[in-house]
Amino acid sequence: MAERTDGFDVRHRSRALVEGRDRAAARAMLRAIGMTDEDFQRPLIGVAHSWIETMPCNLGLRKLAQAVKKGIREAGGVPMEVNTIAISDGVTMGTEGMKASLVSREVVADSIELAASAHMFDAIVILAACDKTLPGSAMALTRLDIPGFVLYGGSILPGHYRGRDITIQNVFEAIGANAAGRLSDEELLEIERAACPGVGTCGGQFTANTMATAIEVLGLSPVGMASVPQPDPRKEEVAYRAGQLVMDQLRRGLRPSDILTRQSFLNGIAVATATGGSTNIVLHFLAMAREAGIELTIDDFNEVSERTPVIADLVPSGRYTAVDVYHAGGIQVIAKRLIEGGKIDGSQLTPTGRTLAEEVADAAETPGQDVILSVDRPKQPTGGLVILRGNLAPEGCVIKTSGTKIAHHRGPARVFDCEEDAMAAVTGRQIRPGDVVVIRYEGPRGGPGMREMLGVTAAIVGEGLGDSVALITDGRFSGATRGLMVGHVAPEAAVGGPIAALREGDVVAIDIPGKRIDAELPNEELARRLADWQPPEPNYTSGAFAKYAALVASASEGAVTRPPK
């Protein structure tokens, strides 16, 4: 146990806000929101969340926050609720609005950091759902370095369509199948109506569930809490316990910097790859490690992935949803299997002060379940993520191998300078088997914001081209993407990366076992084209997008924003 014995002051920050004659004005205002003389003797605990009405993912968070606050109050703290934003990738996918998604990760982190530091919270619980709020919350927590954790809102339940479970991924692929004439308009509408039956995050091992799984194993979420689906009545009990737990963590004085190590990050990457998780973990873990001051590089993902088998049979590359993981015993069973198999290190700490191994020791597996497999009999012998390099991506790019059975691909480049043009070509039946669809100027700076290409990738799969067409982009992919899809190509086109030099018909070769991606062009030709390259006009010259484009780093560094040099 990591008990503190040095008498940690549970009001280590809020004393400066509410104690003494000079703070009378602050107390006067805080009385107006209901605080009492007694409350001024208690620690102030932030309850931050990304409730927003624009999507199902975060819709239950305000209600859950009330249960967290109750737990805090009954454990002797004063809860203070603050709100941040969220952007739904699923809703905005394929539109200009999707450019706001990755940008919002920084806004979520910045806004929670600012509210919590300005109002001097002694500890914090951050409720998050959806893709960017999870890493954004973890980044804020790490920057604040006060006792606290991220509480995942939880997955949606699966939809049911003609006797089988479906998720939002099925809708995206149905659009492609409809465009190809393989699915009727009525069936598409039926799938659309059935896919999302209530509140919660997208139901496969897409980015939100991948990040929630990884953050729980990393040590920034209490073990056993993330798996509980958002609509499940037990989620409110979990939220109440979270309120009590943060008070316990505060009394111990246990901060993120006491928990996070390079090994804990490697554990988080391992569980993500072991579940066939989203490529977006590469961006987000690089960014989170940077906030924690822990060295982590894009090559660490290869190293971990090579020694970690895929042991969960989850959508998008497998059969089951996040709710099935919960019914099989939860993320804790996956972690237990990986610890027993020597794939992650169980000695790392969690928010209770107990080690990961201690927390999962009693994980109860549902007899007969086949969602979570074993290290000895995995779904796939090595992990789902591979970093490729080559003359097209000197700084690296990422492919999810659990999403494809193809190891090599070689074909003519079909070059598009934005997602919309590529989508029009795919749905217009202009893409042929063997092609390599290239979508560029969609990188961190170019888009800006690295749009996810799920609309295009799902349309390719939906048209039956998933096994014969590759796609490469300096943008990103949704966790729901499957097929031979290479993202995060760095350096990006907007800064003159080699992907900017590609021309229609150039042959591109992808070699997954060799971890290579190359244009079959002489080096001199590539260099000559890049010497003639001119940067395009920026898509935005003012506002949040322009600020972001000015500050954002390469995808190979997590697309973090940083002060100009």
Ligand code: FES
């Ligand atoms: Fe929110 Fe998928 S759009 S989790």
